[in-house]
Amino acid sequence: MKVVRDDISIVLGGAAGQGIQTVEVLLTHALKRAGYHVFGTKEYMSRIRGGINTTEIRVASRRVRAFVKRIDLLVPFKKGTLTWVKDRISDNTIVLGEKENIEEEFLEKINLVEVPLTKTALKVGSQLYLNTIAAGLIFGLFGAPVEIIESEVRNHFKGKSEKIVEKNVEAVREGYNIGRSIAEEGKIVVDIKPDEKVKEEILLSGTEAVGIGALAGGMNFLSFYPMSPSTGVSTFAAQHAEEFEIIVEQTEDEIAAINMAIGAWFAGARAMVSTSGGGFALMCEALSLAGMAENPVVIHLAQRPGPATGLPTRTMQGDLNLVLYAGHGDFPRIILAPGTLEEAFYLTAEAFNLADKYQVPVIILTDQYFVDSYYNLPEPDVSKVKVEKYIVKAEKGYKRYKLTEDGISPRAIPGYGEDVVVANGNEHDEWGDITEDAEITRKMQEKRAIKKLETIKRNAPLPKIIGREDAKFYVISWGSTFHIVEEALELLKRDDVAHVHFSWLYPLNPKIKDILAGKTLIAVENNVTGQFADLLKKELDIRVDHKILKYDGRPFAVEEVYEALKGVIE
C-alpha cells in the first residue's frame, strides 16, 4: 500500500501529439474546482510530434507554486518516459499505467500499479478516449465527486458533436471508477484535504497573467513575430482582440514588430511586443531609437536558453545582460521580472504607466518556466490597477525635448493640440530637429542618461524581504525563481536565513546597498554566470558571497535549491 499525504507530485509523460495537455487541462481545472491547491508546469521538446514531453501537476492541502524534482505518481503514455525522468524516480514513486509503456529494465524496480487503459478505451469505443480515461483515473484517486470532472469534460469538448461529448463523459466515468477501486483496494491512497477557499480562486498561467495584465494596463496595440516561449502572450492578445477592441498584428519580423510598437506609442497608443532572446536581439536597433527619441515602449521577453537558437523550448534566466546592455549609446530603461502570477498581472499593467511616465523602454522579463506554469490564486484586485496617462496637448511653440530638471519632457502626440510634434532618432535640439551642436548634445546626453535615470532610480521600488530582516543570510532571487526559493526556505526552517526577491531589476535604487550591507548574500540564478549578482556588483558595489546556479535548460527544483542552500550555510 502506498500512501501520499498532503502534497502529491504527479507527472504525465508521453509524446508530443499524444494529448497529455488534454489530461493536464481536465485534471488541473477539475482538481481546483474540487478545492485542491494545484500547480502545473511542463517541459517539452522542440518538435511537433514524438519525443518525450512531461507535465508536472502538484496537488496539495496547502498552497503549492513551485517545481519539485520528486515524482510521487508517474503516468507514462509511451515507452521511454521512465528513462527520460529516471533521475526523478525514487523508491516512493508509484507508476500507474500499462506495462507496454514501461521499459524492460524498470519493470523489476518500480512500484507498478497496472491499469487497463487501452482495454478500457477500446471498450468505450476507441484509443482516442485514453486521455479522458487517464484524467478520470487520476481524479478518481482523490475521491472528489465525479460530476466535477464530468462538467470539465463537457466544457472541454464543447463545440464537438454530442456523440463525442457523451463518449468522453463515459470515458471519464470509466477512468474514475478504476481510480476509485484502486483507492478503495488501498493500492494507492491519496490523502489530500480540499480547502473550500480554493473554489473561489482562479487558475491562471504565467502567459495569461502577463496578457491580462497588459490589457488591464491599457495595452491597445501588440505587434509580434512568433517565437517560443513568448508566443502564448501574443496568442492570448489576438484571441481577445475583438472583445477588447485592440490591434494585434503579426509582423514580417521582430524589427517591424518593435518599430510598429514605437510608432503606435508615438501616436498615443499603449503598445507592447512579446518576444524571446533571439527576437529581442533583432529589436536592439529600435530599442536605441526608443532611447534616443524618448519614445515609450513595453517589451515582454520570455527567456529561453541561448545563445542563438539555444534550447528553443526550455528555460533560463540568461537574457538579463542582453536587456541591460542592448542598444548603442547611453539611455535609461526599466527592467522588471515578476516572481508570482499576481505580480505578473500588476507589474505588466504598471509597465505601461512607467513607459508613459518616463518615456523609456520597459522590459518585462519572464521565462519558459514562468509562462508555462500555472496555479490557483485569489482573484487579483482589479481596482488596484491605476492607469496613469501622461500625454499633454501640443501648445503653440511646443518643444518635444524641452530640457527639464528631472529629465522628463512633457510628451505630446500628433493631432492633439495646436502645434506639431517632431520626434527624432538623431541627436536633436529641444524642438526635435537635428543638431550637431556640442553644447546641446551634452545637455541632451545628460538629460537622458543621467537626469532621467536618476529620477527613475529615486522612484524605484525596493526588493521584497521575506523572513527576518536581521537574518544573517540573505538569499537573493529574481523573477521566476521566487516560489522555488520560497519553498526551499520553508524546508530549511532557519530563522537566520531570509529571502530577498527582486522584481524590479533595473535601475536599482541606491538604498538597496544599505539593505544588503553586512549580510552573507547567496544568489540563486537560473543561468551560468550569475548575471544579477554581477549587476549588483557593478551598480552598487555589492558583493554576493555565494552563487547557486543552474543552467541545463531546466528550472530549479525545490530540492535542488534546498540542498544547495544547506551546503552553503552548514
Add this chain to the structure above:
Amino acid sequence: MTPKEIFESNRPGSKDVAWCPGCGNFGIRNILIEAFSELNLKPTEVVIISGIGQAAKMPHYINVNGYHTLHGRAIPIATAVKAANPSLTVIAEGGDGDMYAEGGNHLLHAIRRNPDITVLIHNNQIYGLTKGQASPTTPIGMKTPTQPWGVFEEPLNPIALAIALGASFVARTFVGYFKESVEIIKQAIKHKGLAIVDIFQPCVSFNKLNTYSWYKEHTYWMKDHDPHDRIEAFKRAIETDPLPLGIFYINEKPTFEEQVPAYKRDKRPLWMRDPKIELVKKFFESKR
C-alpha cells in the same frame, strides 16, 4: 498666412538645411508643401515618418508632425501611426537605399498589409549621405568607390515589384515636373490604401549619370493608360528606356485599419481609449 506658408517651419533647427545646393530634395519639399496646401490639410493632421539619409531629413524642413527614425524602418512606424490614429494623414519618406535595401522587407509586407499611408521614395539611384555607393536602383555598369569594377547586379524594379504584389497604388514621377508631381502626390495621399510613389530625383554630388537632363531625356508621361488594368500596368513597368512616368496601377482594396477589430465599433483613435476593466474582471471570472 497663405495656405502654403503654414507649412514653412519657423523652428530654429529648420533654418540650417543639410541638402546640397541643387539637390532634388528641395524640389520634393516644394512639391509636398504645394500638395498639402492644395488638399487643404492642416500641419497638425499630417505626419511624416522618415527613415535615414538626406531624403529622411524632410520632417525638419517642413511644418508638420514628424518622426525621423531609423534606416529602413519608416514604413512599420508609419503603419502603426496610422493604425493608432486613422484621422492622421501619414507619409513615410526615404531614399532608395532606405526603402528598397534596408527597408525592402517592410515594403513587401506593407503592400500585403495595405495601410492607408503614402510612401514616397526619393530615388536618385545612388547612396548620397554615405558618399556615393551603389543603391538597389543603380544602373548596371556604373562605377562607384565601392563597385570600382562597375555595378553588375540587376537593379530593382520597384514599380514592377509593387504591381506584382498587387499594391494598392503605384506611381512614378520626376522632380523636374513640378505640376505633374504635385498632382500625383495629391492622388497618392487621397488614395485609400498604400500608395507608393517612386520619385526620380538627381543626386548632384554623387550621381553624375542620372542628372536632371538625363531624367528628362529618358522618361516620358504615360497617355491613355488605364491604371486599373494590371497587365497593362505591368507591361509599362518593365519598359526600360524611356521610363514611363505617371500612375501605373490602382488596386482598390480594404486597408489595414479598416480590418483590425479595434475600429469595428469604436472609431476613436487608440489614445482616447481607456482599458476595459470590466472585461478584465470577466476574464478572471471565467478562470474560476
